[in-house]
Amino acid sequence: MFTDKKNVLELISLLKAHSIEHAVLCPGSRDIPIVQGISQFSDISCYSITDERSAGFFALGIILSLKKPCAVIVTSGSALLNLHPAVAEAFYRQLPLLIISADRSAAWIGQMDGQTVHQTDVFHSLVKYSGTLNEIKDDTDKWMCNRVCNEALLALTERPFAPVHLNVPIGDPFFSFKENCLPAVRVINRLLLSDLDKVIFKHRKIMLVLGQNDIDYRLSESEKEALAQRFTVYCEHIGNAHCAKFIYAGDGIFQSITNHNTNLHPDLVISLGGHIVSKQLKQFIRKIECTHIAINDDGKIYDVFTQLRYVIKASFQDAINYLCRIDNIKNDLHASKFAFSLDPKKTVIPYSQIGITKSVLTKLDFPCCLHLANSSTVRYASYFKLPPFISVYSNRGVNGIEGSLSAAVGAACAIPDLLHFILIGDLSFFYDMNALWNVQLKQNLRIILFNNSGGEIFAALPGLTLDERSSKFVTAEHQAKGRLWAQECGFKTYEVTDNDGFLKIFDEFIRNDNTNKFMEVITDKTKDIDALKIFKAQLKLKANLD
Structure with a gap:
């Protein structure tokens, strides 16, 4: 006993x-x-x-x-x-x-x-x-x-x-x-990279999750193709492994998969790299029955999916090289079953933060660095495809609002011959506005400030209802504008209040003409929330049709 x-x-x-x-x-x-x-x-x-x-x-x-x-x-x-x-x-x-x-x-x-x-x-x-x-x-x-x-x-x-x-x-x-007896418990074990294939061959629905990858080895096109042939690969923008055959918009996909749709449930999840933005992906994997293998440099336990069974201590590059060489994998979990997406040209989103985010990202068709601030900005961006020659960075280590602008300024100073875009919300910008008070500034920054006079994402949390008084404190309502400060710091500034105004100035805004530029996109919180609901409804409809 x-x-x-x-x-x-x-x-x-x-x-x-x-x-x-x-x-x-x-x-x-x-x-x-x-x-x-x-x-x-x-x-x-x-x-x-x-x-x-x-x-x-x-x-x-x-x-x-x-x-x-x-x-x-x-x-x-x-x-x-x-x-x-x-x-x-x-x-x-x-x-x-x-x-x-x-x-x-x-x-x-x-x-x-x-x-x-x-x-x-x-x-x-x-x-x-x-x-x-x-x-x-x-x-x-x-x-x-x-x-x-x-x-x-x-x-x-x-x-x-x-x-x-x-x-x-x-x-x-x-x-x-x-x-009367001890309970059955989950045992987490260490596994050698060389033994990973033995575990893989025991499973038939295998998902590879590529997390945030900032300074590690970057995948070649042949490696992306090799991984896509062997696994269903999920990779967000911050994973910096853009590929048409990968799944990339977790919050647009996994929210539509029910517990009964078990043919879309992986039985093996292999994670490699750093943080994942998608809350829906995390919740999806936490609810199903599967084995999770985490591969990381330090061999520590990161049980973000609550399903961890094995930990492999290996570098990102060694793991990719190994995974690309495993042959005869039988994977019945095909990426095409997940890979529904909305055609940007046919997707109508009202003027809003997510609407302008779509417009910006679909027009970035040249090599540049894209910095995404927390919290709504990085999430909205995840819905829209990016070309493989754009590097994406975001402060997802602790997901705070501080420092996103400073990090982008530092990156732009370090690589002055490349344009650096940062998409940032108003609270994040004003929290870190001193980043522009910097004598090291080069002339390659493009700042897009989304200003809806408060933290709209807090008001949009599912199930949250706030009265007028508490809403002011939760969303930190304000009437501040960023343009004057940007002008003081030497930026050429633009103000956008509708889609036509954005289209009118965007070509000039992205032109590389040895000038720092600042665009302030003025929106309304309520309309931002409504636009997000419209967009998600289109995603859900597309998922049901597919």
């Missing part, structure tokens, strides 16, 4: 799955659910040591003799602090010591309750990983608990070795042992 504490069950199941074979158990009350569970297994050798100071070094002796990791389990409070000397020794000798500490519920820490100290990150720089297995109350808690435990156990066995600490809060009451 086992405890009914779900975080403890997750921990014990994963200790078994990751082949932890030795555990030093220290007496106490709070760690009883952990000690009782571990002691049930004959394939985990258990050792009872009362003094935690001795227990830590006892575990080190096991590690040194058997050349295998060893866990030491302690109760809450000062018991954990007594492991400090052994943890320090293990760190400086690069030994895989696993520290598992029972803890009180977070609500009681620092409240003068018995046997409580701040146990999270107590070892600071002496461990290579420190995580907390929070008590499980819902599916998100369970996913996080599973991920953190997998992360810790993978870190434990990866060179260079070092101690790893898992803190396990256990609330009252905790003496109930009514579970």
